[in-house]
Amino acid sequence: MSESLIAETVQITGQGGDHVEAYLARPADEGPRGGVVVIHHMPGYDRATKEIVRRFAELGYDAICPNLYWREAPGAAPDDAAATARAQGGVPDERLLGDVAGAGAYLRSRPSSNGKVGVIGYCSGGRQAVLVACNLNVDAAVDCYGAFVVGDPPEGFPLQVSNLVDQLPNLRAPLLGLFGNEDAHPSPEQVAELDRILIVNHKPHEFHRYDDAGHAFFAVDRPAYRVAAATDGWERISAFYTTHLGG
């Protein structure tokens, strides 16, 4: 655990060489330590997400969250940026991968890095964390209630999202999944299906499912917050990253 932290806005090099804003929080000491890329939820690069980034720094990691809506709405308020990105169809998977790769490279380039980087995503970011673990070199991935990792989006879906079933055989990092049993996206049946696919493909993973919790149970500023699930979830995340990132 780190008592003294430094938090700041930085620029990373994302997809296509674009400069993208990111929020970096890190312990004040020299390290070495692992890094965590936080993928924000659909409502954006908001205060609650930045609190999560700082919490990972407090847990002893260099943590960074790229602003996935930077291109559509540089400098805008997070809610306005999220609305703009939504109206334009959301974040394409290829761009997400490029931006997370840039964030991971930024962490690994820091003098404090031990070379290991994990990824975590919430809500839409949960799916994106799995996407990252199927396509990029990360050392651990955490999916917090990501929808459409399995299962098909409704017909006529306006956002650029598809399930990841065909990519799951390429999963290249251990996966921690945290899900609410009252969630509909992903439903408990979809979580079970994902579990089965990973078992069949011999992919190391660890799932925890919580009663009395639905979607977004980590969101401290929303009615969906569930203290028991969130507290246990944070403990699971901490232990998982200690194992895989050397935290």
Place this chain on the structure above:
Amino acid sequence: MCTYATVKTSLRGSAKGPDSSWFRVTDGTVYFDHPVHAMAEHTLNIDFADPSRGPSARVAVELTAASARDLVAAIQAALRSAPLALTT
């Protein structure tokens, strides 16, 4: 859940705010998803916007599903109460 579903429509009209300023509205975005501010897990959200003026040219409304239906009924009732010649 994140419904992701987004319904867009073109609009002609005006909205007030931010900064208490009026602006022309050109686009409406309607979706049922998590709110930013309303104390409900899901709400019907409407963005009245003019994208040409940037992301902040937006009036956002987050309504519970019941409130959204009440609003639809109120809008329809108000339109019905006006002479047909004025609303077509």
